[in-house]
Amino acid sequence: MSDDWPLFEVFIRARSGLEHKHVGSVHAADARMAIEHARDVYTRRQEGVSIWVVRSSEITASDPEEAEALFEPARDKVYRHPTFYAIPDEVKNL
Amino acid sequence: MTSTLPAQARFRYVLRLADTSLVLGQRLGEWVGHAPALEEDLALANIALDLIGQARLLLAYAGEIEGRGRDEDALAFLRDAPQFCNVSLAEQPNGGFGRTIVRQFLLDAWQLELYEALAGSADARLAEIAAKALKETRYHLRFSAGWLVRLGDGTAESHARVSQALAALWRFTEELLTPDALDEQMAAAGVAPPLATLRPRWEGRVAEVLEEATLKRPEAARHPWHGKRGVHTEHLGHMLAEMQHLPRTYPGARW
Numbered sequence: 482m483s484d485d486w487p488l489f490e491v492f493i494r495a496r497s498g499l500e501h502k503h504v505g506s507v508h509a510a511d512a513r514m515a516i517e518h519a520r521d522v523y524t525r526r527q528e529g530v531s532i533w534v535v536r537s538s539e540i541t542a543s544d545p546e547e548a549e550a551l552f553e554p555a556r557d558k559v560y561r562h563p564t565f566y567a568i569p570d571e572v573k574n575l
Numbered sequence: 576m577t578s579t580l581p582a583q584a585r586f587r588y589v590l591r592l593a594d595t596s597l598v599l600g601q602r603l604g605e606w607v608g609h610a611p612a613l614e615e616d617l618a619l620a621n622i623a624l625d626l627i628g629q630a631r632l633l634l635a636y637a638g639e640i641e642g643r644g645r646d647e648d649a650l651a652f653l654r655d656a657p658q659f660c661n662v663s664l665a666e667q668p669n670g671g672f673g674r675t676i677v678r679q680f681l682l683d684a685w686q687l688e689l690y691e692a693l694a695g696s697a698d699a700r701l702a703e704i705a706a707k708a709l710k711e712t713r714y715h716l717r718f719s720a721g722w723l724v725r726l727g728d729g730t731a732e733s734h735a736r737v738s739q740a741l742a743a744l745w746r747f748t749e750e751l752l753t754p755d756a757l758d759e760q761m762a763a764a765g766v767a768p769p770l771a772t773l774r775p776r777w778e779g780r781v782a783e784v785l786e787e788a789t790l791k792r793p794e795a796a797r798h799p800w801h802g803k804r805g806v807h808t809e810h811l812g813h814m815l816a817e818m819q820h821l822p823r824t825y826p827g828a829r830w
Contacts, residue, residue: 507614518614521621
């Protein structure tokens with residue numbers, strides 16, 4: 482039966498204030514059923530307070546073939562990391 | 576108020592609630608490894624565990640009321656069918672997935688009304704257990720009503736299967752709503768709701784979901800079965816034989 486059902490990606494918020502994190506996927510006939518399946522599969526041990534589901538087919542992913550074009554240009558721009566600033570001794574929390 | 580009730584009556588009443596959850600939980604447990612999809616397997620097992628959890632709390636309480644040293648395990652595993660007080664609908668075999676859903680829906684809708692009322696019981700311990708069970712039951716009903724609508728309003732095949740199951744199980748619903756002397760005694764003491772007040776609420780809720788599921792309420796006559804008085808259909812004994820086999824063969828066995 483589940484072969485006929487589309488795949489949904491599941492995102493769980495562990496606690497109020499935290500972001501939803503991807504935890505896995507479930508098969509379901511529609512979004513309502515996907516929420517129920519996610520609840521039964523991924524929150525059995527009190528892992529969450531909120532669930533998002535989204536059809537996997539609705540997710541647009543970057544193409545691995547384009548990885549060089551997309552990510553390589555950032556490699557030689559280490560100055561974008563804020564590690565070149567002298568931090569005054571007086572600053573405790575940064 | 577509850578202290579004026581004979582302990583034996585309170586014991587019997589709590590057993591009715593406990594056994595209905597226990598037997599239904601055991602039935603759902605039979606699906607583990609056999610459900611149509613992995614996700615449904617987990618869903619049914621989760622509901623089974625909720626029900627067995629309710630049964631444990633209720634059986635422990637019943638044992639305390641009885642005061643003869645029987646704990647939840649002794650009550651679950653060392654009683655025979657005629658001593659079980661579950662409503663007859665709970666013990667009906669799983670059949671196909673659709674039939675299990677119909678049985679579950681009819682009982683979820685009933686347990687929801689019952690626990691809602693019991694949460695205000697004059698018996699504080701019962702009220703506490705009901706309040707906890709109520710949250711679980713709301714989810715159970717969401718699950719079973721959702722599936723009933725999907726199957727009823729699904730394909731011609733799924734519609735036919737749940738219609739058939741509904742017709743076959745409908746006769747067992749009269750017992751849920753027909754009070755006997757014990758129900759009346761509990762209602763009079765404020766421990767339990769009068770079943771007459773549950774009937775219109777249950778019927779209204781069931782009618783609503785059946786309509787959405789494009790299912791007709793069966794014409795079939797309902798019959799007052801007496802599972803809650805210990806008079807069971809032939810199915811309970813077979814189920815108990817499997818459920819009780821291990822603790823009876825190896826008394827005191829531990830993991």
